[in-house]
Amino acid sequence: MMNKGKELFFTFAKIGFFTFGGGYAMIPLIEKEVVDKKRWISNEELLDVIAISESTPGPIAVNAATFIGKKTGGLTGAFCATFGVVLPSFIIIAAISYFLEAFRELSLVRYALFGIRAGVLALILKALVSMFGQSNKGALPYILMTASAAAVIFFDVNAIVVIIACALTGIIYSMIRGREQ
């Protein structure tokens, strides 16, 4: 049991350390380490993990680590895997935050960040375009997209309120459609 926990911790620490950008970038690495090498779960189960990650809140990395950890080593396994996937970023980011605090007033860093912020806007646009491409087409999705965007831009509505409202709309819509059929 103890060894399993250790194994889960180190495997997921490796996954956490070598994934840049998070989210789906992590899937190929999970496949290689957890499905091919350790054989803790099958390929179908990995697809299930992805599907569940999509319909539960939180970062995909944490969802996947908790799920695979639980399946392989119970509650201790879940804890070890999740702790492992979180720890590398935690240490690296905590260290970087000290550097950034110390150097952010340096004019060279300030100039670089000035340019970088404009570049990051382009990255957000990319994320937006690809998420739009993957989303369902139809009247309801488009109405909800427009309404959520407008609520935030023009009325500064809290994101959590928008999420709850849209989830409820989706539930009610699906119930009505289910009854019609």
Add this chain to the structure above:
Amino acid sequence: MIWLELFWTFFKIGLFTFGGGYAMIPLIRSEVLSHGWAKTEDILNFIAVSETTPGPFAINMATFIGRTTGGMIGAVCATVGVVLPSFVIILIVASTYEKFKKNKVVQGAMVGLKPAVVGMIAAAFVTMGIEVLSPKDGTGVLSSVVSSAIFLIMIIPALKKKSPIMIILISGLIGVAANVFLSV
């Protein structure tokens, strides 16, 4: 009680982020800007740091904001907060996931949630874009022109899925060059 507040704020962010990664930005904006823990500029800086360092975006963001507002204990509180909802929910769902997947309420909620996330990222893009690209006090029109130019230049490589690290690096270099040669 900054630590408790960090924990609770990031707990909410973890609980209501669906899809991970950039889906988190609208929640960060709503929750973190309102606390005054970060400005729009900081959030964009954080995104750049997150893209160039390993690990999930959510963890990076929580650790960074926790550390800068509440020290190392703040970093721990924010990170535990953002992880805890997924951890608990997955533990519950893991044993019953066949039922969970087919649950009508879950499926219905997803019908509404996915477009909401897209709409709110669009909103984050527009509001943060206006703030970054428009001329501000102290900086001139020239700096706004340079920012806009960098943004426009980077759209094509970004959409072609070039490495985010490259895009951040080049944007930073242009920023430095513009300041050295044009002193914007």
